[in-house]
Amino acid sequence: MRKFFRISIVVYFGVLGAVPAESFYAPTHLNTLLTNSDMIVLGKIRKINKSDFVIDIEDMFLGAFVGSGVRIKKFEDWACAARYSKYAIGQEALFFLKRTSEDKKVSNSIFTVIGSANEGEWELRGGKILDRIPPRSLERSPLTGSEGNRLVKRTTIDGSMQTYFADYDKKSFLDAIQSYPKCFQIESGGIDSRNRHMSQTCTASELEKFIAQSPSHQKVAEELLILVNDENDKR
Numbered sequence: 001m002r003k004f005f006r007i008s009i010v011v012y013f014g015v016l017g018a019v020p021a022e023s024f025y026a027p028t029h030l031n032t033l034l035t036n037s038d039m040i041v042l043g044k045i046r047k048i049n050k051s052d053f054v055i056d057i058e059d060m061f062l063g064a065f066v067g068s069g070v071r072i073k074k075f076e077d078w079a080c081a082a083r084y085s086k087y088a089i090g091q092e093a094l095f096f097l098k099r100t101s102e103d104k105k106v107s108n109s110i111f112t113v114i115g116s117a118n119e120g121e122w123e124l125r126g127g128k129i130l131d132r133i134p135p136r137s138l139e140r141s142p143l144t145g146s147e148g149n150r151l152v153k154r155t156t157i158d159g160s161m162q163t164y165f166a167d168y169d170k171k172s173f174l175d176a177i178q179s180y181p182k183c184f185q186i187e188s189g190g191i192d193s194r195n196r197h198m199s200q201t202c203t204a205s206e207l208e209k210f211i212a213q214s215p216s217h218q219k220v221a222e223e224l225l226i227l228v229n230d231e232n233d234k235r
Contacts, residue, residue, distance in 0.1 A: 028115035030131070031223040033096040034177065035186055035198065036114060039063030042124075042174065043070065045091045052110060053087055055095070061178050063097075073100065073112045081117035084130070084165075094129055094174075096120035123165070129173045130165035131219075172214035183210050184224045198227035 034040075040062040043055030046069060054069040072095065075083050085091075097111040097120065114120035123130045183202035200207065211218045 027117065028119040029223060029226075030220065031198075031227050033114055033120050034180070034220070034224070035227065036098070037062055037096040037120070038099045039065065039070075039095075039097045039111065040177065041065075041070065041095050041097070043093065043095055045087065045089055048087050048089060058092070059174070061174070070095075070097075071110045072097065073110060075113060075118040075121070083118055083121075084123050084132075092124040094122040094124065096122075124170060127170050128167040129170050130167050133164040133166055168216045168219065169214065173216035173219075176214070176216040176220040179210075180220050180224060183207050183221070184228070198224060198230075200225070200228050 040060070041055070041057045042059040042061075043057050045053050046056050047054040052071050052073050054071055056069055057065060074087065077083060095111075096114045098114055099109045100112045117132065119132055122132075183200060183206060185199055185201045187197045187199055202210070207221065211221045
């Protein structure tokens with residue numbers, strides 16, 4: 001009886017200790033998605049397997065791929081995050097991906113979406129790209145009715161969780177993530193290096209022109225300027 005009691009206590013505290021660790025997470029922001037991705041693609045789901053799915057690439061913004069389709073691990077819903085809907089053939093999204101396999105052939109690689117809350121999958125719907133907004137960010141800075149600040153609310157199928165998104169014009173946003181290297185550059189070892197540094201390479205007036213193009217360009221610039229300022233603070 002005494003032995004059983006001890007085992008029960010260990011298991012009980014083990015379970016309690018695991019809950020807080022899984023209930024909180026640090027949101028992954030756009031600047032991390034842009035600088036940590038091995039591949040950034042616009043794609044459409046054409047096949048769904050048990051643990052992964054396959055997309056056809058419609059456009060590529062970072063990386064290289066040769067093959068019949070990109071295999072991506074499915075995101076598993078957990079206590080603090082759920083995918084915007086069930087996986088379905090024909091869904092389109094902007095994917096920020098990391099390689100998970102060590103196969104030297106990129107075509108054989110399996111990728112994973114960056115972010116513990118699936119932040120690296122931006123849904124495309126009606127000509128808009130939707131950016132997931134962490135609830136804590138929403139509380140600090142309520143959204144308005146303008147582009148990039150317009151609130152889109154989704155509830156999971158079982159009704160257990162509400163997810164919030166901000167919408168951006170598809171064409172403008174894709175142009176922003178493709179053209180930002182005109183003003184920003186990743187240095188020291190490239191994207192995969194832990195010692196990477198972000199620097200601003202354009203003039204202040206050129207940056208103003210970049211930002212003025214659209215709310216999407218403003219969003220990208222603001223995110224990358226956070227990294228630039230962090231670098232300046234370290235010096």
